[in-house]
Structures are given as structure tokens and as C-alpha cells.
Amino acid sequence: MTDKERKQTPIFSGVLAYFPDAITEVAKCSLAGQQQHNPDKPLGWDRSKSGNELDSLTRHLMEAGSMDTDGVRHSTKVAWRALANLQKEIEKERELNKPLPF
Numbered sequence: 339m340t341d342k343e344r345k346q347t348p349i350f351s352g353v354l355a356y357f358p359d360a361i362t363e364v365a366k367c368s369l370a371g372q373q374q375h376n377p378d379k380p381l382g383w384d385r386s387k388s389g390n391e392l393d394s395l396t397r398h399l400m401e402a403g404s405m406d407t408d409g410v411r412h413s414t415k416v417a418w419r420a421l422a423n424l425q426k427e428i429e430k431e432r433e434l435n436k437p438l439p440f
Contacts, residue, residue: 363414364421370410371418388422395419 339347354361372381398419401412 360414360417363411364417367410367414367418370408374408383422391419391423391426395423 375387398412398415
């Protein structure tokens with residue numbers, strides 16, 4: 339990313355400053371998921387246990403406004419799954435547009 343592109347990508351002022359409480363809850367959701375699925379490993383996204391983002395997002399969306407059994411808001415899990423799906427879409431697009439190695 340160029341300097342100009344970085345200046346046109348206001349991560350702090352355009353996302354974190356807008357949604358500090360929501361981002362905090364998504365971070366807590368990441369930790370809760372880690373403790374559930376890989377408690378013996380450092381925090382990290384285990385994609386082998388997270389492949390159905392849109393189905394899971396929809397299931398949690400149907401229960402928005404309430405807490406899941408693990409104490410995490412369903413809406414927080416919607417946000418986490420939406421971010422996971424977006425990340426995968428971007429990575430897939432990036433991979434498709436990658437120049438061939440020869």
C-alpha cells in the first residue's frame with residue numbers, strides 16, 4: 339500500500355473511532371471462540387473451524403438482540419462472521435488477480 343493509499347484508508351478515524359464499543363465486543367468474541375475451540379493455543383483464527391460464515395451469520399442474525407449461550411451477543415457474532423466473510427472475499431479476489439509466477 340502506498341503512502342497516498344494509506345492516507346485514504348482511515349482505519350482509526352473511519353472505523354475504530356466510529357465503533358469503539360462494537361469493535362471491543364468483536365475482539366472479546368474472538369477470544370471466546372479461541373478459548374472454546376483452541377484453548378491451548380495463542381489467539382488466532384483457526385479457519386478449519388470457521389467455514390460457513392454466511393450460514394452462521396444468518397443464524398445469529400435471526401437471534402439478534404439476545405445473548406448466545408456462551409454470553410456473547412448474537413449481534414457480535416454477526417459482526418465477527420461478516421468480517422470473516424469480507425476478509426475471505428478480499429483474499430480470494432487478491433489471489434485471483436495475482437500475477438502468474440512466470
